[in-house]
Structures are given as C-alpha cells and as structure tokens.
Amino acid sequence: MTPLQVVTFFVYLAGSVTFILGLKFLSSPVSARRGNRLAAAGMAIVVGWVFLTEFVLRDGGLATLWILAIGVPIGSVVGVLGARRVPMTAMPQMVAIFNGAGGGAAALVAAAEFLRDAGAGNGAGGANAGELLPIPFMVATLLGAVIGSVSLTGSVIAFGKLQGIVSGRPLTYPGDKIVTGLLVAGILVLGVLLTVATNDVTPFLVFVALALVLGVAAVMPIGGADMPVVISLLNSYTGIAVAATGFVLNNYALLVAGTLVGASGAILTQLMCRAMNRSIFNVLFGAFGTAGGTAVAGPAGDTTVREISAEDAAVLMAYAKKVIIVPGYGMAVAQAQQSVRELMDLLVARGVEVEFAIHPVAGRMPGHMNVLLAEANVPYDRLKEMDEINDEFATTDVALVIGANDVTNPAARTDTSSPIYGMPILNVDHAAHVVVLKRSMAAGFAGIANPLYADPKTTMLFGDAKKTVDALVSGVKVA
Amino acid sequence: MTGAEGISTEALLVALFIFVLAAFVGYEVVSKVPTMLHTPLMSGANAIHGVVVVGAMLVAASAEGPLRMVLALVGVTLGTINVVGGFVVTDRMLEMFKRRPGQSGPGCKP
Numbered sequence: 001m002t003p004l005q006v007v008t009f010f011v012y013l014a015g016s017v018t019f020i021l022g023l024k025f026l027s028s029p030v031s032a033r034r035g036n037r038l039a040a041a042g043m044a045i046v047v048g049w050v051f052l053t054e055f056v057l058r059d060g061g062l063a064t065l066w067i068l069a070i071g072v073p074i075g076s077v078v079g080v081l082g083a084r085r086v087p088m089t090a091m092p093q094m095v096a097i098f099n100g101a102g103g104g105a106a107a108l109v110a111a112a113e114f115l116r117d118a119g120a121g122n123g124a125g126g127a128n129a130g131e132l133l134p135i136p137f138m139v140a141t142l143l144g145a146v147i148g149s150v151s152l153t154g155s156v157i158a159f160g161k162l163q164g165i166v167s168g169r170p171l172t173y174p175g176d177k178i179v180t181g182l183l184v185a186g187i188l189v190l191g192v193l194l195t196v197a198t199n200d201v202t203p204f205l206v207f208v209a210l211a212l213v214l215g216v217a218a219v220m221p222i223g224g225a226d227m228p229v230v231i232s233l234l235n236s237y238t239g240i241a242v243a244a245t246g247f248v249l250n251n252y253a254l255l256v257a258g259t260l261v262g263a264s265g266a267i268l269t270q271l272m273c274r275a276m277n278r279s280i281f282n283v284l285f286g287a288f289g290t291a292g293g294t295a296v297a298g299p300a301g302d303t304t305v306r307e308i309s310a311e312d313a314a315v316l317m318a319y320a321k322k323v324i325i326v327p328g329y330g331m332a333v334a335q336a337q338q339s340v341r342e343l344m345d346l347l348v349a350r351g352v353e354v355e356f357a358i359h360p361v362a363g364r365m366p367g368h369m370n371v372l373l374a375e376a377n378v379p380y381d382r383l384k385e386m387d388e389i390n391d392e393f394a395t396t397d398v399a400l401v402i403g404a405n406d407v408t409n410p411a412a413r414t415d416t417s418s419p420i421y422g423m424p425i426l427n428v429d430h431a432a433h434v435v436v437l438k439r440s441m442a443a444g445f446a447g448i449a450n451p452l453y454a455d456p457k458t459t460m461l462f463g464d465a466k467k468t469v470d471a472l473v474s475g476v477k478v479a
Numbered sequence: 480m481t482g483a484e485g486i487s488t489e490a491l492l493v494a495l496f497i498f499v500l501a502a503f504v505g506y507e508v509v510s511k512v513p514t515m516l517h518t519p520l521m522s523g524a525n526a527i528h529g530v531v532v533v534g535a536m537l538v539a540a541s542a543e544g545p546l547r548m549v550l551a552l553v554g555v556t557l558g559t560i561n562v563v564g565g566f567v568v569t570d571r572m573l574e575m576f577k578r579r580p581g582q583s584g585p586g587c588k589p
Contacts, residue, residue, distance in 0.1 A: 019527050020504055026520050027511040033573035036523050040566040043530060047562075050533050054540040067539040067552045075532075075559025082560075083567035088575075094568055095522050102528050102561035108554035109534040112547050136491050235525055242531045243498060249534055250490055256501045257530040263505030264524045268517060360514055367517035374575040385514055 004053055011049040012253040018042025019257050023264060029380060046253050088375050089332040092365040093162040096155045096231045099238050103151025106241035106258075110144030111208060113248050118199035137248065138195045144244035145204075146187055146211040151237040153215030158231055161224045162364055168224025176221060177285070183214045222284065225406065228365045229272045229283050236265025268366065275360035275386075277422040305441070308459035310468060313400075313435045314475020320397035322353040324389065326426055327369045328362050330403010330439065334465035337376035340402065343469055344378060346476045356382055357389045357399075357426050359407035390427045399431035403438065403465045409450045420448060434458040437468050516576070522569040529562025 018038050025035020055061040055068065079098070086094045117133055160166030190207040222230055239261030246255030273280050308316075317323050325344070331337060344354045356378065362369050370383055384392075393399060401408055408428040411418040428434055434457050441453070452458055461468055512520045535554030542551045 015530070016501075019530075020508060022523060022527065023505070023508045023512075023520070026516055026523060027508075027513065029516060029573075029576040032516060032519060032576060033570065036519070036526070036566065036569045036573055039523070039527060040570075043527075043562060043566070046530065046533060047536070050536050054537060058540070061540060064539050064542050064548065064551070067542065067548060067555055068536065071535075071539075071552050071555030072559050075556045076563045079560045079562070079564030080567055083564045083571060086568070088572075091518060091522070091568070091572070094564075095518075095525055098522075098529075098561050098564045098568070099525050101557040101564075102525065102531055105531045105535050105554045105558035105561060108550045108557070109531065109538050112538040112542070112550040112554065115547055115550070116541070116543075136488075232521055235521055235528075238531075239524070239528045242528045242534070243501075245531065245534045247491070247494055247498075249537055250494065251534065251537065252494070252497060254530055254534050255494055255497055257527050259498050259501035260505035260508075261524045261528040263502045264509035264520070267506055267509050268521060271514075271517075358515070365518050365521065367515055367519070370515040371518045371572055371575065377575075380515060380576065383515060 004057070008049065008053060009252070011046055012251070012256075015042040015046035015253050016256040019260055023260065087335070088372055089335060090163070091371065092228060092231060092363075092368065093159045095365070096159040096162065096227075096234070099231065099235050100152045100155030100159065103148045103155060103234070103238040103241055105148070106238060106245050107145050107148030107152060107208065107211075109245045110141050110148060110241075110248060111204075113245075114141050114145070114199075114204055115201065118201075118204075132196070133199055135195055138199075140244045140247035142191050142194060142207070144241050144248060145208055146191070147237050147244065148241035149208055149211035150215040150218065151234045151241060153212045154219045154230070154234050154237075155215075157216055157219040158227050158234065161219075162227050166220075168227075170223040171220040176217070180214070180217050183210055183217060186210050187214065218284070224364075226283050228361065228363075228368075229269055229276075229280075231365070232265055232269045232272060233280070233284075234265075236262050236269060239263075239265055272361060272366055275366075275424065276420075277424060305453045305460045306456075306458070308435060308461055310461060310471035311475045313459070313461055314472045315479045316433060316435065317347060317352065317398050317400065317472070318350060318476045318479035320352055322355075322392075322396045323347060323398045323400060324355050324357050324393060324396050324431065326357045326359075326362075326399060326401045326404050326408060326428055327373065328359075328402060328404020328407065329364060329368075330405075330437065330465045332363055332368065332372055333403065334467075336402065336466040336469050337372045337378075339466055339469040339473060341373070341376040341378050343473050343476065344382070346473060350476070354382065355384055355389060355392070357386065357393075357428075358383050359386050359404070359426050362404055362407050386424060386426060393427040393430040396431040398433045398435060399428045401428060401434065401436045401438075402469065405438075405450055406448060408452055409448065410455075411448070411451055415451075418448060428452065429455055429457070432457065435461055437461050437463075437465050439464065519569055519572045519576075522565060522572060526562060526565025526569055529558060529565050532558030532562050534558070 022035040022039025025031040055065050161168050187210050190203050239258045243255050243258030347354050358369050408426050410429050412420045412423045412425045535558045539551035542548045
C-alpha cells in the first residue's frame with residue numbers, strides 16, 4: 001500500500017463517519033440541519049480527494065478529465081435548480097427523480113466495470129474476453145446493474161404518477177403478473193449464465209434491458225396513493241445497488257454509504273406499511289385502489305351530505321374550546337398551508353386550543369404534512385402524531401379536515417369488505433363537529449367512498465382548500 | 480491486471496464484514512428518527528447514496544474507448560445530480576424546521 005492509498009483509506013473512513021452522524025442527527029429537528037451539512041461536507045472531502053488522487057496526481061489522469069469537466073457542471077446545475085425551484089408540495093417527485101439518477105449511475109458503473117473486464121467482441125476490447133470472471137465479482141456487478149436499473153425506471157414511473165404525467169390509477173391488465181414473473185425469470189437465467197457460462201456483452205445488455213423493463217412493469221400496477229412506500233423502497237434499492245458497486249470497485253465509502261441507505265430505506269418502508277396495516281407484498285402486488293369490488297360502492301356512495309357556509313364554520317370554530325386540524329394532500333395541492341397557519345394564529349389569539357393531527361401516511365410521502373406546515377411556520381410542537389392525539393378527538397369541539405380523505409375513513413374500523421379495513425385512522429368522527437374541506441364529492445386517491453361524509457355530525461365545505469381556508473380566516477376575524 | 484483479478488478473496492471477505500456491520504448501524508440509527516422528520520430522512524439518505532458519483536469518477540479515471548467513456552460521462556452526470564440535488568433539497572427542507580423563539584421543548588417523540 002502506498003502512503004497515498006493509506007490516506008485514501010482514512011478519507012473514506014472519515015466520510016463514512018459523517019454519513020452515519022448525518023443520519024443520527026436527523027433524530028431531532030434541532031440537530032437535523034447540522035447533520036445534513038456534516039454529511040455534505042464529508043461527501044465533498046471524499047469527492048475532492050478522489051479528484052485529486054485519480055485525476056490531478058495520477059500519471060495520465062488528466063486524459064479523461066474532460067468527462068468531469070462536462071458531467072459535473074451539468075449535474076450540479078440540474079441538481080441545484082431542481083432542488084431550489086421545486087415547490088414543497090412536489091417534494092416526493094423530486095426525491096424520486098434524484099433517486100432514479102443515483103440508481104442509473106450505479107447501473108452505469110456496474111456496466112462499465114463489466115465491459116472493462118469482460119466483453120468478448122466489444123469495441124473497447126475486454127481484458128478477459130472469453131474467460132470467466134470470479135463469481136463474487138460477477139454477482140456484485142450483476143446485482144449493481146439489475147437493482148440500479150430497476151430503481152432508475154421505477155423512479156421515473158413513480159415521478160410520472162405523482163406529477164400526473166402517468167395515471168395515478170393502478171395499471172393492470174390480464175396476465176400482468178405473468179409478464180413480471182417472466183421478466184424476473186429471464187433476469188435470473190441470464191444472471192446465472194453470465195456468472196458461470198459466458199461473459200459476452202450481448203446477454204449482459206439483454207439482462208440490463210430486462211431490468212429496465214422490470215422497473216416499469218413493477219411500478220405501473222401500484223396506485224398513486226402507495227407511491228410514498230414505493231419511493232422509500234426504491235431509495236433502499238439504490239442504496240443496495242451502490243453498495244454492490246462498492247463491492248465491485250472494492251471501495252469502502254460506496255459500500256458503507258450504500259448499505260446505510262439500503263438499511264434505512266428498508267426500515268422506513270416497513271414503518272409505512274405498518275402505519276397502513278398492510279404488508280409490503282400487498283402494496284407491491286395488490287393493485288390497491290382499483291375501481292370495482294363491493295367496497296367502492298360503500299354506504300356513502302349515494303347519500304346526501306350537509307353543506308355548511310364558510311361563515312358558519314368560522315363561527316363554530318371561533319367559539320370552540322378546542323379545534324383539531326387534520327391536513328391531507330388537498331392542503332398540499334391547494335398550497336393552503338400559509339392560510340392554515342393564519343387561521344391557527346387567529347384561533348389561538350382568541351384562546352382556542354389548536355392542534356394538528358398528522359397521520360403517518362397523510363400526503364404523498366411520510367412526514368409530508370410536517371414539512372409543509374413547518375414551511376408555513378407552524379411550531380412543530382403543535383403537530384401531533386396519530387397515537388398521541390387520537391384519544392383527544394372525543395374532547396374536541398371541531399375537527400377541521402382539510403383535504404384528507406382515506407386517513408379519516410371510519411370504514412377502516414368497521415367495514416370488513418373495505419380495502420382499507422384495518423388501517424389505523426384518525427378518530428375524526430369522535431369530535432363533536434366535523435367540518436370537511438373538500439374540492440368535490442370525488443373519492444380519495446385510493447378510490448374508496450368515505451362514510452364519514454354521511455355522518456350527521458359532519459358538514460361539508462366544498463371548494464379549493466386555499467380559498468375556503470381564506471374565507472374561514474375572514475370569518476373568524478369578524479366573529 | 481484487471482479490477483476483477485485485483486480483488487483478493489480476503490478483501491471481499493473484509494467488504495462483506497463491513498457490509499453486515501453497516502447494515503446494523505443503518506438500522507439502529509434510522510429507527511430513532513421521528514415520523515415528522517421522515518421526509519427529510521428519505522431525502523437525506525437519498526443524498527448519501529449520491530456517493531455513487533465517486534464510483535463514476537473512478538470509472539472515468541480509467542475509462543478507455545468511446546463506449547466506456549460515454550458510460551462514465553452519463554454516470555458522472557447522474558451521480559452529480561443525485562448528490563448535489565439531494566443535499567440541497569434536504570437542507571432546504573430542514574431550514575424550515577428551525578426552532579422559533581419562545582418555543583419550549585423539541586415537541587417530538589424520540
């Protein structure tokens with residue numbers, strides 16, 4: 001080992017420590033930002049050191065410097081512009097697309113390593129054309145290529161579904177599971193062949209192509225409401241793909257960082273599935289939210305609902321002792337979080353006790369509502385998790401539901417035929433009055449009718465969430 | 480000498496060792512993150528796997544022939560988007576969680 005290699009080792013070690021600390025500091029909102037900056041600094045040192053040793057100090061390193069000179073500025077501009085311009089409501093899509101980029105990069109690294117060492121008949125002239133490569137090396141390379149590719153196309157589809165470019169409805173067709181099964185089988189067979197029988201480029205390219213198609217085929221049948229789970233899972237996949245390229249390159253920084261993310265994404269996925277009382281298998285293969293079945297034509301399907309005017313709802317809240325606000329994706333879509341904060345301030349100034357009930361899967365990403373309300377300067381100690389606040393609804397005068405649907409659906413408690421039966425929900429219906437802000441009577445993202453709206457205690461306030469909340473604000477002012 | 484032959488069995492076993500331990504560290508560290516910070520967590524973890532840009536840089540450093548150079552170029556570009564975008568967007572989110580004056584307690588479950 002040269003002295004330079006020893007230093008490289010320590011740089012990777014330092015980088016890995018900052019990554020672990022960065023994740024650790026995320027356990028409190030007070031230290032979270034510091035943690036992220038620490039991890040970013042560690043990353044900068046690792047990248048800077050690799051640049052120095054591999055390009056500046058190494059003989060002949062400058063020959064391919066042009067690759068960085070083109071790739072890094074383009075990537076940085078795209079990354080910074082995307083990160084700065086995206087509205088907070090579109091955050092899930094943004095994370096999906098960054099994740100896809102990482103998965104794609106991991107797959108490309110694996111492919112380039114394969115082409116360097118194998119590849120009979122490719123233009124670059126593989127070093128070991130016609131010879132088999134060590135099995136552990138091939139396994140790691142193929143894993144990096146297949147998982148990275150699935151993550152790339154899967155993330156692009158998830159982005160499309162959240163952005164509304166691809167339909168949020170689960171896309172299924174007869175035999176779709178067979179097609180997915182055949183893709184998996186084809187990938188496995190080619191993977192084994194590439195490990196023990198051949199190292200030709202053609203089967204490798206087919207292998208990668210099948211993985212890219214698999215990413216599309218696996219995410220298309222999943223409903224838009226389940227995209228947060230999918231993004232979390234794909235994030236985990238990219239982590240594992242990066243760890244696999246760490247094996248291939250024998251690079252400990254990639255190995256540790258990839259593994260950390262792989263593990264963290266796996267837990268997050270598990271936590272979200274638990275919050276919905278569904279298995280990961282059900283999320284991935286259940287085609288949740290498909291129209292049809294008895295549950296969709298539930299009791300609320302054709303019931304009349306009572307409407308309330310914004311003025312009356314404002315008076316109801318202004319003279320209440322305690323109000324719980326239940327935000328959902330509707331608040332995000334209408335960008336109503338600032339108005340909601342204003343409403344909270346006015347009510348608090350009148351001596352009303354105001355709290356927010358945050359369901360773990362409200363919105364399109366876990367913790368989505370927390371981010372939006374934090375953006376609007378709602379103090380985070382007013383935001384209560386479901387287990388913390390569910391018993392308080394019984395002593396609450398008004399529950400104000402802003403664009404949340406499935407997470408308040410009492411059918412989850414009582415109707416065994418409902419697709420969301422068993423999912424823990426917010427006990428909104430235990431409050432004395434329920435005011436539901438909703439754009440129309442359309443069913444939620446999961447496509448399930450909500451009997452809450454037919455409850456005699458419930459009144460509906462139709463319209464765009466932002467405009468309606470603004471009307472409530474002016475109503476409370478004059479009340 | 481190729482990369483494949485350059486990795487000894489011993490190095491692979493050490494890598495496996497690190498892999499298993501890192502998985503446990505990741506699991507332990509992340510289980511303590513409260514729900515309210517799950518979005519920044521996902522995005523922060525996303526930024527950390529942007530370290531793949533280092534892998535793409537190593538490929539670029541030894542790239543020969545047009546095909547591998549193109550792969551390296553696309554890899555470096557995608558990896559940079561991942562790492563730069565990931566950290567910037569996470570920082571932007573976490574900026575909003577800063578404590579306001581007169582507020583007591585962190586207000587979150589551990």
